[in-house]
Amino acid sequence: MPRVMIPPPYRGPTHGKGEIPVAGATVRDCLNAVEAECPGFGSLVFAGDGELHRFVKLFCNGEPVEQLDLPVAEADEIEVVAAIGGG
């Protein structure tokens, strides 16, 4: 089962969980599956047009994800990275 790794700022909807195993054939499916399990997560990563917020980046097994429709395999790890920090 693919796993979605949740960054600390976005663990409110996941009740502190940093790793959520989900069923899904694509990156988008997996993120939607996290939203189904943890309502509120989707609004943190998706903008109104259904695409990623620009301050969110995704990596699949360490490689940048360019397309949300990227197919994923059973053992894949999708990492959500969010901008934090102040200056």
Added chain:
Amino acid sequence: MSTNGSNGASGDRLIRVDMTRGTIVVEPFPSGWKLLGGRALSARILLEECDPTCDPLGPDNVLILAPGTLAGTAAPTSGRISIGAKSPLTNGIKEANAGGNPGQDLNKLGYRVVIVKGQPADADKRWGLEVSADEVKLVPADEHAGKWNYALCEDLTKIYSKKASFITIGPAGELRLKGASVACTDQDSRHPARHAARGGLGAVMGSKGLKYVAIDPGRSRARKPADAKGFAQLCKKYTRDYLDGPQMFKTGTSSVVPVAQMLNTFPTRNRVSGQSPHAESLDGKRIVESFETRGGGMHNCLTGCVVKCSNIVHDAQGHYKTSALEFETITMLGANCDIGEMDDVADLDRLCDEVGLDTIEMGAAIAVYMDAGKMEFGDAEGAKRLLKEIAEGTELGKMIGNGAAEVGKQTHHHRVPVVKGQAIPAWDPRPLKATGVTYATSPMGADHTAGLIVNPGMPEDQWAQASQEAQLINAVCDSSGFCQFMTPTLDDIRTFYGTFLGEEITREQIADLGWQSLLDEWEFNRRAGYTEADDVLPACMKEDPIGPAKLVFDVKPEIIAQAKLRMEPREELFSTKATG
């Protein structure tokens, strides 16, 4: 008044400046301090050489200029400098650090720290400190008295070499105001746009009559590592890894605005709300869009930086306005004062840099002033007038320039968001409880760079440990010279130290280094009169709810106390990235 600085030419040295006598002594840098730099070095010297009960603006305070341990090496984004002293704002120990080139220029010359003591008998005299490979000397600088930072640096660039970098204060420092910053110049434009802003350290520099420090690196080169080949490979790999990663600050910290708005940590109208109606207009995206039509862009503030998070902001006519317009500034001078136009915030940022002021403290002070009914929220022109009055030294200007606590005191206003006298930064402790634990326990007062934890869902039993770990990691980072936005881990830093020094630095050693820095700082504060009863957040954070969940800062005192008791290091301590 001068020395040839030849003592230990091949080894590291330190500079002692006595402003009472006008003398300078250059000494060998103690070998026992080889791992110490930046914040940790400042803490050690202050604990050993500064009376914690002294008047922060008197002759017994000690001003420290300490580059990070790796500054001046080829390690990427590692050239930051720490400024330290007893703070006139908190009356406790203070370290604030900045980018720009002075840190690496000092270290390239072999000067690991400048220690400034005493005070000239004539408070109206101004001095400059010149540091080069040939000489360290004090020079009269009366002609620069009262100059704003940009004009001062423009004049200094005409006097000193093209390579020289500068550390300066503006009028706020000369007036010894508690919100005064210390400015460092950018690597490219040599604008005074990098500020060690927090805690009123500019006032300490002003109290010593020191208007500027000019550092001419001459032909000095990057510091040589013991393992040159290994160090070069390490730098290359670390740079590549960073560039292959998400580079979250590629468009500046201002890109964080929408995240903060979502998380109810975009304080508005003196923090009565965590969300602003101006989130769209204050989004850093507007700055990036302006590059197309107005010019400006992203750049690196210090030589060798690969993060390049600094924006250069132009006005509508395409002229340079300011750099860098950061998330904290946009929040505190914008949303927190209900000012919604980015151009106005850019003007306010430039004024703060010119007069030499902490944008966080000024945003908080003006918001308290507005909240007390003395000025309408959203009055951008009024806010600009206030900052100009600070430079003019009017009574009103002095009140604002002395920070939020002073404004609260003089206006008798009840909502004053400060900890240990220092304004709470944008990141709000009500949704971010573990960050609140940092604000309560950090020796620095409320300071997000001391240990920021952006994790609203974190369970209560993790707050103390998360805060302690973040404080320890950031203490090490701020001692190393690395920028927190390079996000180094303790393992990264100890690997760099080990390769540079040619000896293994263990996990235990690096963790002890950070912890000792915190212990030194807490001990200084204890001697200054602080007790555990001071490790609290103000009433407004406990009583005024924020966000739809109506969150208040309700962390139990025993959890706050735990953050100062050393815990067994977890594996994650060494792989967690610094964040600030």
